Amino acid sequence: xxxxxxxxxxxxxxxxxxxxxxxxxxxxxxxxxxxxxxxxxxxxxxxxxxxxxxxxxxxxxxxxxxxxxxxxxxxxxxxxxxxxxxxxxxxxxxxxxxxxxxxxxxxxxxxxxxxxxxxxxxxxxxxxxxxxxxxxxxxxxxxxxxxxxxxxxxxxxxxxxxxxxxxxxxxxxxxxxxxxxxxxxxxxxxxxxxxxxxxxxxxxxxxxxxxxxxxxxxxxxxxxxxxxxxxxxxxxxxxxxxxxxxxxxxxxxxxxxxxxxxxxxxxxxxxxxxxxxxxxxxxxxxxxxxxxxxxxxxxxxxxxxxxxxxxxxxxxxxxxxxxxxxxxxxxxxxxxxxxxxxxxxxxxxxxxxxxxxxxxxxxxxxxxxxxxxxxxxxxxxxxxxxxxxxxxxxxxxxxxxxxxxxxxxxxxxxxxxxxxxxxxxxxxxxxx
Numbered sequence: 001x002x003x004x005x006x007x008x009x010x011x012x013x014x015x016x017x018x019x020x021x022x023x024x025x026x027x028x029x030x031x032x033x034x035x036x037x038x039x040x041x042x043x044x045x046x047x048x049x050x051x052x053x054x055x056x057x058x059x060x061x062x063x064x065x066x067x068x069x070x071x072x073x074x075x076x077x078x079x080x081x082x083x084x085x086x087x088x089x090x091x092x093x094x095x096x097x098x099x100x101x102x103x104x105x106x107x108x109x110x111x112x113x114x115x116x117x118x119x120x121x122x123x124x125x126x127x128x129x130x131x132x133x134x135x136x137x138x139x140x141x142x143x144x145x146x147x148x149x150x151x152x153x154x155x156x157x158x159x160x161x162x163x164x165x166x167x168x169x170x171x172x173x174x175x176x177x178x179x180x181x182x183x184x185x186x187x188x189x190x191x192x193x194x195x196x197x198x199x200x201x202x203x204x205x206x207x208x209x210x211x212x213x214x215x216x217x218x219x220x221x222x223x224x225x226x227x228x229x230x231x232x233x234x235x236x237x238x239x240x241x242x243x244x245x246x247x248x249x250x251x252x253x254x255x256x257x258x259x260x261x262x263x264x265x266x267x268x269x270x271x272x273x274x275x276x277x278x279x280x281x282x283x284x285x286x287x288x289x290x291x292x293x294x295x296x297x298x299x300x301x302x303x304x305x306x307x308x309x310x311x312x313x314x315x316x317x318x319x320x321x322x323x324x325x326x327x328x329x330x331x332x333x334x335x336x337x338x339x340x341x342x343x344x345x346x347x348x349x350x351x352x353x354x355x356x357x358x359x360x361x362x363x364x365x366x367x368x369x370x371x372x373x374x375x376x377x378x379x380x381x382x383x384x385x386x387x388x389x390x391x392x393x394x395x396x397x398x399x400x401x402x403x404x405x406x407x408x409x410x411x412x413x414x415x416x417x418x419x420x421x422x423x424x425x426x427x428x429x430x431x432x
Contacts, residue, residue, distance in 0.1 A: 002079040004053040008040070008068050018042045019214045020066045021146055025075075029057045037075055040068070041214070045340045055079040064146075067214065138165045144303050144336075150211075151175040167334075168303040217305070227367035230283065235362045236411055237398035240419040241385075242378050246393055248425040254323050259378075260298060260352055261323030266421040267350055267373055268294050268314050268322070269428060274414040276406040278347050280368040288405050297346030297366060298326065299353075302333040308366060309333055310346040319429060354378060360396045370402040371411075373418065395422065 008018060018040035025037045036048040037057075055077040062068050137155040148155055148171045158174045160166045213221055227233075245262060254261050271278040271294050279290045296314040299306055309329035314322055332338045349366045354377035361374050376396040383392035399415045421428040 003058060004055070004077050004079060005073050006037075006051050006053060006075045006077065008070050008072055008074045009049070010070055017067050017069045020062045020064055020068055021046065022064060023060055024048070025057050025060075027057050027060060031055065031057060031077060042340065045338050045343060046336060047340075049074070051075055051077065053077040053079065065212075065214075144168050144171055147171050148174075168305075220305075223367050224364050227364050230281075231365050231367065232403045233365055233400050234403050234408070234411070235398055235400045236408065236415055237360060237396055238415055238419050239394055239396050240422045241383055241392045242395040242422050243393045245395075245422050245425050246378065248429070251426075252319065252429075254320075257323035257327050260350070261319065261326050262425060263352070263373075263375060263422075264296055264298065264311070264314065264322055264326060264350055265319045266418055266425070266428065267348065268296060269421065270414050270417045271348055272315065273417060274406075274410055276410045277371040277401060277414055279370045279402075279405045280347070281370070281402065281404050291347045293347070295345050295347045296322075297349040297369075298329075299349070299351045300330050300333040302338070303336045307333055307338065307343060308346065308349060309338055309342050310344065312345060348372070351375065354395065360398055362398065363400055365400055365402060370405045371414075372400050373415075374398040374400065397422070 019042075020038065021041050022039040023037070024039065025031055025035075031037060031051055031054060033052065033054045034050040037051045038049050038060075040047060040049055057075065058078045059076040061073040061075065068074060137158070138160065144166060145155065147168060148158065148166075151171065151174075153171065153174055155166060158166050158170055160170055242259075245259060249255065249259055249262055252262075275290050278294055279288055281287070282289050293313055294315040295310050295312045297308040297310045299308055301307075309332070311317070311322060311325050311329065317325065329338070329342060332342065346366065346369060348369055349372040351361075351363055351372055352375045353361050353363070354375050357377055359376040361376070363372050363374050365372050374397070376398070378393050378395045380391050381394040382389055383394060384390070385392065397415060397419055399411055399418075401411045
């Protein structure tokens, strides 16, 4: 009986390892060529890895939570007849056969459904029974499934969103409810009336969690630490009347993309005028590298937390094209389907923290970039217009920049350009 060992393939983008999130096959399962067999999380994305061999699973190398290096053994398959069939095109996150990918998904759903039917539900039993029969819950990504497992939650007991899909926010809401319930009554045989405030506090302290820095969280931690260590950053900010910006979005018809697309267009125009900020510092060669292309990154929420997808060659796109591309990347981020290439190569970052209801911030620069524009919430405020007091929609803009690539004059000039464009966007768009 021939055995073929499938090693974790080269993930590209300079990645050398991945965290094992979920096995999609069990020992003894039959697998087809290019069937997805395991979910791994890299510093860039979560992907399903297809196996290049057909046969029966002999050994799975690694457990959920393990970190696997590129080139290390991942799966051993018995071909049975001594002549193993092999795919010639293995690409991380993609199969070469749509049929095999679909059958793999069907097998995973059936396996999870069977597992759910034999796994006893946590107390109280009546509340934990599945409401959809034996059907497996729909989960937006393996990371959400793992988050539920970390909190000890049964996916069948979690209320999904309007589309029937369980997302990160749904798991976190269920976890918050669980942690606020008096769970100490299940751990102690004594009556709840005998518990003192001090015993409650002790139980709370005993519930501390230790969460490993793995995958994207470790990558973020490393990048932010490097940024703070290497970049002498400074921040400057200004308030701007965004009434015209809000109106321009309506006139142009970019409601679906929101204001982010117009702000992105303004940033691109500003970087063309102030190329010093579209740069990075090569510390090894003691050089400032001014990039010829503008690759615009922007902060977006995802099941894995905050990510920064990148619009490559943003300077070559029209306003509508830029808006469409940003919408595509946001949807991919929410679906957990961003490719590693979508998260790398940025030269400047736009951060709209106003969605969190705050006015300003001093963010950490996305190393190795040289600057980041932060946008606060847009709210009605008193504002002087033509010598008269009026109520306008006002926003605070903040620019954090690497003081090695430019001085305050350049940074102030860029920020003033952005503020002027926010106040008179149609004038700027007319020149593009």
